[in-house]
Amino acid sequence: QGELEHRTSKSRFRRTSGKSFTSQLASIEHQQACIRHICARREMLHCEDPTPNLPEVHYVIGKSQNTPEDVTQFVQKNFGDPAVKGFVQKLKLHLLPHIRDLHTQGHASDTKKHPFCYACVLGIYHANVIYIGPGTRDYQSRRQNFLWVCWFELLPDQHSGWQHTALDRARFVSMDRADTFSFVDPADMLWCCHLIPSFADGRLHPDSIATSCNAHESEDWKVYYINRFVDHDMMMRYHWGLAVGH
Numbered sequence: 001q002g003e004l005e006h007r008t009s010k011s012r013f014r015r016t017s018g019k020s021f022t023s024q025l026a027s028i029e030h031q032q033a034c035i036r037h038i039c040a041r042r043e044m045l046h047c048e049d050p051t052p053n054l055p056e057v058h059y060v061i062g063k064s065q066n067t068p069e070d071v072t073q074f075v076q077k078n079f080g081d082p083a084v085k086g087f088v089q090k091l092k093l094h095l096l097p098h099i100r101d102l103h104t105q106g107h108a109s110d111t112k113k114h115p116f117c118y119a120c121v122l123g124i125y126h127a128n129v130i131y132i133g134p135g136t137r138d139y140q141s142r143r144q145n146f147l148w149v150c151w152f153e154l155l156p157d158q159h160s161g162w163q164h165t166a167l168d169r170a171r172f173v174s175m176d177r178a179d180t181f182s183f184v185d186p187a188d189m190l191w192c193c194h195l196i197p198s199f200a201d202g203r204l205h206p207d208s209i210a211t212s213c214n215a216h217e218s219e220d221w222k223v224y225y226i227n228r229f230v231d232h233d234m235m236m237r238y239h240w241g242l243a244v245g246h
Contacts, residue, residue: 059186061124061145069125082175083122083150083214095129095144102111113121114161118170118185118193118226119149119226122214150215155223162238169198169226175211191237194230198223 012127016024051060071088073185078084125148128141152170160166201223205211210218229237236242 030180059145059189061126061186078206078214081212081214083181083212085181086178087181090144091127092183094185095127096147112167114154115238116190118146118152118154120152120215121147121149122181124186125146145186147186147189148181149184150181151179152224167196167227169223169225170195170222172204172217172220181215191234194227194234195224196227197221198225 012028013021014024015028051062057111071091075084075087093190126145129144130141132139151173153173155169155171160168198221202222202236204222205218205222208218210216227234229235
């Protein structure tokens with residue numbers, strides 16, 4: 001292999017301009033080294049945390065704990081961000097088993113009229129929780145997965161749905177509300193939805209200056225159409241009691 005190493009330099013030289021090629025060769029070698037490192041890292045992660053191919057599993061979140069997030073430092077680093085206001089309290093409230101489903105309250109305009117709630121996922125996390133309250137069986141940590149989300153709300157008094165032959169419209173909940181950001185159990189997530197910006201209503205921030213660095217709303221629109229026709233699977237979810245092929 002050492003005798004053939006000269007071919008490597010020659011192959012790199014063909015990618016240079018032929019003038020002042022020393023720095024260009026060094027740059028090419030550095031880029032190739034970075035690519036090799038990325039590929040090796042990707043293969044290692046795949047071996048450590050393979051993705052199971054199990055159709056009966058509702059969702060898949062990696063088991064790796066190589067990129068932990070210190071909650072205290074996260075809150076301090078994002079002090080003043082509306083998305084992080086009450087972060088720890090909301091997280092504790094979500095993780096308590098007897099009130100874990102609290103996130104289903106107050107976000108749908110009228111569940112009798114519309115069957116779903118909509119949210120934008122800001123982060124996918126898990127926590128190793130140890131319960132030490134009344135009725136505890138042991139002090140073993142138990143993994144709980146959760147999603148950090150920003151909620152949408154359906155526009156009030158809108159005429160939409162099958163009976164009006166019009167798409168439902170939604171907008172982000174105002175950031176001054178306490179329930180704009182919260183946590184969701186991934187088991188309660190049904191499907192990714194397709195949103196179409198209502199260009200006529202304009203941008204949420206015409207100056208493209210975001211209020212929250214975590215919500216990344218600088219490029220958001222004021223109103224979105226919920227596209228129930230993006231594919232046949234999505235469309236059938238709005239026909240209660242039916243399924244694909246019926």
